[in-house]
Amino acid sequence: MTDPAITPELVAKHGLTPEEFSRIKEILGRDPNFTELGIFSVMWSEHCSYKNSRLELRKFPTTGPSVVVKAGEENAGVIDIGDGWGIAFKMESHNHPSAVEPFQGAATGVGGILRDIFTMGARPVFLMNSLRFGDIRPNKPNAATNRRLLSGVVAGIAHYGNCIGVPTVGGEIYFDASYDGNPLVNVFCLGTLRIKDIRRGAATGVGNPVFYVGNRTGRDGLAGAAFASRDLTEASKEDRPAVQVGDPFIEKLLLEACLELFEHPEAVVGVQDMGAAGLTCSTCETASRGNSGIEIDLALVPQREPGMTPYETMLSESQERMLIIVRQGHEKTVLDIFEKWDIPCAEIGRVTDDGLMRVKNHGVTVAEIPAKKLADEAPLYKRDARRPADLDARQKLDLANVPEPAPLDLQLMLEKLMAAPDLASKRWVYRQYDHMVRVGTITAPGSDAAVVRVPTGDKSWKYLAASVDCNAHYVALEPRLGALIAVAECARNLAMTGAEPLALTDNLNFGNPHNPENFYQLQQAVDGLAEGCRAWNIPVTGGNVSLYNQSPAGAIDPTPTVGIVGIIRDPAHITPSHFQNEGDAIVLIGNLGDELGASLYLREVHSLKRGRPPELDIEREKKMHEAVRAAIRAGHVRSAHDLAEGGLLVSLAECATGGAKRLGAHVHLEKNSSRLDALLFGESQSRALLSVRPENLDALLALFKSHGVPAQRIGAVGGSKLIVDVKSGSNAHTTLNWDVSALYQAWNGALDSYLE
């Protein structure tokens, strides 16, 4: 079987430009062969090299006193959380595979992010996810497809996460037509480890053996490969699986075996998981980090299919595989452990000192490439950016054209809004996730942020809070501000539970970067995220970029998802989100707002995606978080829930319906602007609803005053109804009321009704 000739067409089919091909020739000092071309094409793909986004990502702050492993150094960043312990966490996407095969696409996404964490030596302790689909309601276009995608993705995440025994404790799910055909599946994982036990992925020590452990290699992921090494007939198409199938069973074994191996630090020099472009990526990256070379023989690689070519073996994306650099003389330790766990394990090569990644097949060299240049010197591009032509128009919102609903309509509207997929209870989803395994989950899903206790040896625990957030509608209407608000909102969610933010991971989901308007959004979003990180003094520990989320109909809404992890120093300060007791006072933190731009209300009720997102005053927002945490520490707060989509009225309804006890409320408001709907549904920032024991109310109000944060008592928890009394002018009143149980039925039953 001879390799095809390297023609310009073949190069183009591999996604390489003529300039990139010239660079390859420069690096090698000759033409690449077919296998080498394949290797460069994957390492220099956007997915692996971030060539279109790396320049932008350099804007992120990545350092800080608590940063032990920086973004980009290893597979995941590590943050010190005290007492010799650290957390490794990251978020990654698996968008395109999930569009093809939602179950396996999502499942393998979970598998991939788990490996990124335990390859650092950390035990994964919880998962979260951020999902986006097109609308699933019966009358919406593509609803059936979107329902199939949602069901498949959720089942896939459940299948993999539940089997491996890592709880999925939180997340977000949003729906918008811009995601039709382009679902977003962003998966977050956090693991814990002792700082002294961090494992890195460098190949050092000439002569050290290189081990392959995990599932055998097949032709997974090669259907997308540019060219077959033999003619593609109907029969051979069969051989090219379009999708990778995940095996959580073997990943669980792999996880335990690796963690057991890491208890023998003398045996392990370096470890790297095989993710995208498996063998290729792991070998050249470890060699590059180690400033060394690496040589492997593919004949020694455990293979699932007969007759695989070097091209296929190097580009395969078979799952659940790791590369381990072992210290010479300690091979038996490795073999014994992997035999105990019944996992394929093979010595496939060694570390060299010539800086080359050398691939042999049965002793014959089939590829030889300078490792550093391959891993670290992918081309970097500065794409053109242009403000979207229609952005100014979309930002204009003339409320005179938005009819004000009558009070009776407002009455009916709340139930309808609570049943909108964006707001509806996600219980249909999270009931499929084991969110309790590892006996660490303190707050059930549905809370502002997940709170999980993690063991730190000797019967002691630390309490972590985490949330993933992005209001993509804000980003679509003002990219920089929208991204900044994503950081603010995520930090706000953490503050509601009593947590201080520590660090951030991001998943940037955008359309085709060659389109200057898309690139503008990415550039602006990165600016906004960077500003948010500096404002809250939290470093970015790592993340993921997913581009080309695009269909003929257009790009997805720009979606820079952020995940922030925080810490709660004292478990007594862990604060729930929903009303807890009859008689508690309800306190509104922040001002009565009236900004309807980019709001859920405009979208759902008036079918308008326009207006500027609400203003964000960073100092005001930060002070609010500090004040809430101070109030929590002082013991004054029974529950805290921030205001976000749907504004004040929706937040009130969520407090009433979301807890274990469904509790009504009677609330008095004074209309500050001309429109009732703006008061109730406006999404002005930096606001929250607290419930407080009556005897603590005065102290709480005084505390907020001393922090310079507006706070006012607006009512009390109690009864079976949610009653909102709005005073406008000196005498006019509008009273709206809802049965809490009716609101609960609408909210709780919505997803079931769309999906079952």
Added chain:
Amino acid sequence: MIRAQVIVRPRKSIFDPQGDAVCRAIQHLGVASLKQAHVGKCIELELEGDDVEKARAQLDTICKDLLSNPVIEDYVLTLSTPAHGK
């Protein structure tokens, strides 16, 4: 009456984790010569009438749309009429 049997199998070269696990288990139970195992499903259907070709056409669609996931599975559809013997 028409009987139909659908065998759904993982597509050739798609990774079959269940098959792998079953293969190892069987090997551990003493069948050392076992090289491979694949796990699929068998679906049995009964239809009224005797127009086998019409049934085949209908069921082919059902097999593609419902009973198998063509991205990762193949199927084999066999029809018979008891009146014609087995």
Added chain:
Amino acid sequence: MRWAVIQFPASNCDQDALHVLKEVLGQDADYVWHKETSLDGVDAVLLPGGFSYGDYLRCGAIARFSPIMPAVKVAAAAGKTVLGICNGFQILCESGLLPGVLVRNASLHFRCETLPVKVENATTRFTGEYKTGQVLRLPIAHGEGHYVADDATLDSLFANKQVLFTYCNADGKNTPESNPNGSQRHIAGICNRAGNVLGLMPHPERAAEKILGSDDGLGLFTSILRSQKA
């Protein structure tokens, strides 16, 4: 009491079980790897939850052939305490230590939530700390928790008071709505005739500390400890 927590490949609630036994209850407890063959000196055996062998073929179908299982059977025959939680229950059924089988939830979905479970018989070594009819709040997390057995077996289980736990509503009534997986006769947990082997789908180890929401599961463990002392 000396406890053995069996680890099958891809058991994943083993750490939780060990945590409750050692750290909450101060017991002498250790893991026993499935490839070992002896349980000498062990007073109680716990088969934890998880997805042993990925739940491939049928839940527990492959685990029942693990080298440790003959020793588990010997311990059961000798009257030692054997506790199977979730996947552990499935393994006990596949290996014949308990009658019946657990199949796919009627809803076809995995379900994870905390719900009311009734204590049907408080006279056993597993339930002595509870009262008959007591409603506990226990977490479930399973995709195959639907208990099935033929009518003769079911009748016999109830007649011999081997049904220890059933799914119920907050008032203690067994209704279709309060049954999360379609289990026949709402069965959530059963013991063998001799009363020393218990299999249950709910996770008592996840309800052994108040900070996690409910400590109703602690009674199951303390019942075992009390019965050992007696």
